[in-house]
Amino acid sequence: xxxxxxxxxxxxxxxxxxxxxxxxxxxxxxxxxxxxxxxxxxxxxxxxxxxxxxxxxxxxxxxxxxxxxxxxxxxxxxxxxxxxxxxxxxxxxxxxxxxxxxxxxxxxxxxxxxx
Amino acid sequence: xxxxxxxxxxxxxxxxxxxxxxxxxxxxxxxxxxxxxxxxxxxxxxxxxxxxxxxxxxxxxxxxxxxxxxxxxxxxxxxxxxxxxxxxxxxxxxxxxxxxxxxxxxxxxxxxx
Numbered sequence: 001x002x003x004x005x006x007x008x009x010x011x012x013x014x015x016x017x018x019x020x021x022x023x024x025x026x027x028x029x030x031x032x033x034x035x036x037x038x039x040x041x042x043x044x045x046x047x048x049x050x051x052x053x054x055x056x057x058x059x060x061x062x063x064x065x066x067x068x069x070x071x072x073x074x075x076x077x078x079x080x081x082x083x084x085x086x087x088x089x090x091x092x093x094x095x096x097x098x099x100x101x102x103x104x105x106x107x108x109x110x111x112x113x114x115x
Numbered sequence: 116x117x118x119x120x121x122x123x124x125x126x127x128x129x130x131x132x133x134x135x136x137x138x139x140x141x142x143x144x145x146x147x148x149x150x151x152x153x154x155x156x157x158x159x160x161x162x163x164x165x166x167x168x169x170x171x172x173x174x175x176x177x178x179x180x181x182x183x184x185x186x187x188x189x190x191x192x193x194x195x196x197x198x199x200x201x202x203x204x205x206x207x208x209x210x211x212x213x214x215x216x217x218x219x220x221x222x223x224x225x226x227x228x
Contacts, residue, residue, distance in 0.1 A: 006158075040220065043159065043216075044218070048215055093216075100166075100212065100213075101164065101211050103149055103164055104161070105161060106151075106158035106159045109157070
């Protein structure tokens with residue numbers, strides 16, 4: 001399977017706990033994105049990486065959220081001190097920006113439920 | 116501010132007929148537009164895209180039309196099939212797709228047999 005892989009698929013956590021999600025992009029894709037989607041909304045941009053460099057973070061992103069892509073391959077998204085409002089589907093996508101007009105491919109997502 | 120708008124939350128059509136999904140955008144810097152299809156509990160799946168240098172792009176039963184002056188695009192599905200039932204998201208990007216995607220809220224399409 002050469003698609004975008006996310007782990008875990010589902011996560012239930014208690015309020016105040018920390019959680020970490022992992023994303024493995026398509027091999028050799030240099031761009032990696034994190035999005036969040038809640039019910040009735042479209043995916044909302046969180047942050048993206050070009051190789052290992054984090055190029056942009058949404059101004060809406062709380063400082064409880066941090067993301068890394070240490071070697072320019074897989075990425076992790078950590079949420080500290082989770083809140084009920086963090087419950088959402090967290091989506092990872094990757095693309096190859098070496099060519100113009102290339103689409104981003106999404107993973108299956110991680111469904112987070114904060115209780 | 117909603118830079119990409121899909122004003123119809125839902126659409127219902129009969130199998131075999133045409134489905135037309137609409138999308139409007141406000142940011143004139145957007146130059147690359149995409150449609151994604153999403154089933155429940157799955158990630159979005161890329162469907163079709165169009166660059167701002169074109170006004171139409173076709174791929175099988177799917178055609179996307181772009182009207183830059185009106186900042187409007189539409190997705191046509193002909194003929195519609197029950198398997199097309201899903202939520203369709205319009206997305207836009209600047210700099211030929213190298214910037215982040217901005218999504219609309221989606222339109223839920225139901226194709227009735």
